[in-house]
Each structure stands twice: as C-alpha cells, then as structure tokens.
Amino acid sequence: MKDIDVIVQSIITHQREVLGPLAVDQAKGIAGLTITSDGKVKISLKKDTDSKNLLSDLVKKYEKLFGRASIEVCKDAIKESGVKYADSDLPDILR
C-alpha cells in the first residue's frame, strides 16, 4: 500500500492526542515498525510482510487495551491523513 508510513504516522499522532506518550509505547512493539527518538515513523517491512497486516496489528494493539473507540480513532486518522486509498487496501478491522 502506498504511503503506509503516512497512514501509520497519522494513526499514532491521533492516538497520542488521546493517550499521550502511551500511544507511542504501544506502537513500538509492532513488527516492522520503528519509531525514531523524535517520534517519526519508519516502516521497514520484510519481504513477505504485508502492509495490511502491519496496520491490522497496530490497530488491534490499541483495541486490546482501549476497545472499539480506539478503532474509530484509527479510522478518523486515516481519513485525515490525506492519503488516497481503496477499501481493499485496508484490513478488515478498519473497513
């Protein structure tokens, strides 16, 4: 998916508005995702890792702790990211 890093950045930024630094801590544990010391997102996907899966893992991480409301925040973050995407680019949890 194009601009996956912009979308992920938007999700973490939106979650940070709600949770503060905890949002970044939760994102750090996602495979293929690196957060730099100044809070920037770097995606380093392995050959067989799907960006859709990365997105799914990130959203589920928030959902596990904070429930459905956190999924809605992620959806809003994607809408506000400015990235053009097709529904098929998104994991089921975000459709």
Add this chain to the structure above:
Amino acid sequence: MAKSDPKMNTVLQKINEQMYERNVELTVKNKTLSVQRELYEIINTTLGIKETAERLVHVITRELDFRGGSILLVNRKEKTLDAVASASAHAHPLKKNVPIMRRLDKMRFRLSDRHNMAVAVVHTRKKLVTRHMFDIVTPHVRHAEAEVLQAQLNIQTLALYPIKFGGKVLGVLVLGMDKLVKDLSRSEKETLKEVIELVGIALEQAQTYIALKRANQRLKELDQMKDDFVSVASHELRTPMTAIKSYLWMALAGKGGKLTDKQKYYLDRSYTSTDRLIKLVNDMLNISRIESGRLTVAYEKVDIVKLVEEVREEVLPRAEELKLNVMIEKPKVSEVAADPDKIKEVLFNLIGNSLKFTEAGGTIGIFFEERGEEIVTSVKDSGKGIDVQDLPTLFTKFGMVEGSYATNKKASGTGLGLFISKSIIELHGGEITLASEGVGKGSTFSFSLPVYSPAVVKKLLRKNSGKINKGEEKKEIIHTGV
C-alpha cells in the same frame, strides 16, 4: 507468583475503555474549541463585512484542511447572491486559472436563478452537496472550464451550507474538499457543525457594525447641519430683528414725532414681541452652543457674593421701576470655581424671573450658605409661587408654569432661561433646585457651586471635556437675562 484475577482484569479493561472514550470526546472538543477560539477573535474584532468573510473562510479552510472555500452573501436590495470572499489551500496552481478565479471572486447570481445550487441553498435553507463545481458557478463559468478548474484544485466534493442568523439566511458557505462528505472524520464533522453557527454570528455582527457606523455618521452630519442651521438662522434673524427693535424704540421715544395713544399701544406691542423674538433666537443659539459642546467655559476663582452684588447693581433700575426690593445677605463664604460670565447669566435669569413674578411692594432676597465643599446661593422671592405639580417641567425646554404665558408674554420670557441656567450649573458640577410651598407663597431657586481649588478645576475640565469649547474660536453665552 500470584495469578491475575480474570474478573479484576475485566473490570480494569472496562475502566480503560471508558477513560479512553472520555479522552476521545475531550480531544474532539479540544480541536473544535481551538477553531472556535479563532472565530470568536474574528467576531470580537470590528471589521467590515468583506474582511470578516475573508478571515472566516481562511480560518475554516486552513483548520479543517479543505481544498478551498467561499462565502456568498445575500444582497436584498439588488436581489442577488454575491461572492465576497474565497480561499484555497494552495496558491492558484496554474496561471491560466487566475482569470477564472478572479471572476469567481466577483460573481453575482440573481436570486431568481434557482438552477444555481448556491441560490437553491438560500431558498431551501438546507445544506446541499455536489460533486460538480459547475453547479455552483453557472452561468458565469462554462461547464468545461469548471471541470478543468475543479480537477486542478483537486476538489472531489463541494458542500454548501446556509449561513443563518435570527431566522434569516445571510448567505452561503461553500467548502471544497478532496474527499466525500461521508469520509469526514468525527472531529471534522463536529467542528464544522459548530463553525457554521459562528459564521452566521460573525457576519451578522459585521453587518450590524457597518449599519451602526453609517447611522452614526449620518447622525453626526445631521447634528452638524442642525447646529450650522441654528447658528446661521440665528445670526440672519437677529440682524433684521435688531434693526426693527431699534426703529420701534426710536418711534416710541418720539423721535419720529408725537404719537397718538393708539399708535403708542400698537408700537409698544410690536416692540415687546420683537424683543421676545430676539431673546428666543438668542436662547436657542445659547442652547445650541451648550448642547454641541461649543460653549467656552473658563473656570477661575470667584467671589460669589461680589458677583451677585454686581448683578444687583445692574437690575436695580428695573427693580425700582417695578417697586420691588432686592436685598443681599453678605456672609463670609469661600470662593468658588466658576466662569463668572456664565454664572452672571444664571443670576440674571433667576433674579429676572423673580422680578417678573413678584407683585409691586414685594421682596427678592439673595442668600448664601457654605455646605462642606460647595457654596449654595439662593434667590428667594415673595411672588406668585409655583404649584407643586409644575415643578418637574420648569427646567425643561419651553417648560413654563400654566398661566404664566401671559406674564411671560408681557415680560418677554421664552421658557428657555431655566433650562440654560441648569445646563450652565451642571457644567460647573453643581445642582439647581426650586422650592415653593405653592401658589401665592413665593419661590426659592438655589444653585450650588464647588469651593475653588486647582484640583476642582482640573476635575471639572476632565469631566466636561467634549462638552465645552477648549479654546478654539470663543463662543460665549448671549445675554438675554433681565
């Protein structure tokens, strides 16, 4: 190691979720408040309509990250909907769009043209959405041109909102976005909803401010015209009337030969009427000067007892003619802060009234009292007195006691003297009052003046700045007293 309690975990999970939801609400509210704060700043700044509209559309476009926006306002006089402001996310992408953009900025639609979607919003008073810019710019821009512009501005959807205030539709807010309306986030929808209301308030405020400014300017012009008219008319009237009065006086004095009784009677009536007219014009001129703040008032240290003595000397011949006794009590009182010429006019007016309304053989007494920081001067007569119900009207313009018209007519009164006296005393920070026990029981007019000190003069000048002439062309009170 102790096992975690599943029930406890569920409770904690629930608490987490609830707190998260509360935080989300607060975050959305916070974003909305941030935009609202900017809009309130616009509302609280007095700007013209166009500037207000421009600032509004820029803030909304920027904060909500829209591709562009425009405000159109209803022109009820011309029956049109006029574009007054627009904003876009970026500078016009291509130079060739500039002519079209300029046309868009000046567009005007007839309110009868319901094919135009913006006009339709005015009539339906409801939000409308379109994916075609042509629906909003027709008939000023061709279909093909509109499509090209829309593509270059990257606008996918245009939402049109009626701008309302007090049940009226003031205009239309057009917002161009690069997504569908359903794809707006909750935060964006929430903010937009709050913002539309504030746009109505801001524009209504701007329109009211402009209307008030125009009305104020018009009132100032009318006020100036009135003052100019009174001033010119007074001057133009006084010159011929003074000539008439002079010739009548000479005729009455026998300068033109002996007169019959009837001729004397006619000339005497004419003289009295002319005299009244001159006094009326002078009084009106005085009032005009007082009310327009053009009266020169120079506060100085004044011995009020000495001032009253000077006035008594001047009125004594008339008092003797009327067989009236004018007495002054001469206590030692502090000097007052006053303009002596203006206070003399007040004394002439009050003593003049007493002379008018006291029968032959009566007495007029002038007394003084020092009460703390002020000196009260009273003019007491043994004259006709005043009915209690007439007291409130006497200090108003043309406020005369019932039945005194004949007396005033005989003695050339205009009904403006007490109003002028009150205005003068008030410019001195004092008060003028009237006491009478009723008809046939005499009256006492009293006025207060502040004890002199430089601080008192400073206070008076500060209090009356705007109400008195500050040393430009000197404008004095025209003497109309006794």
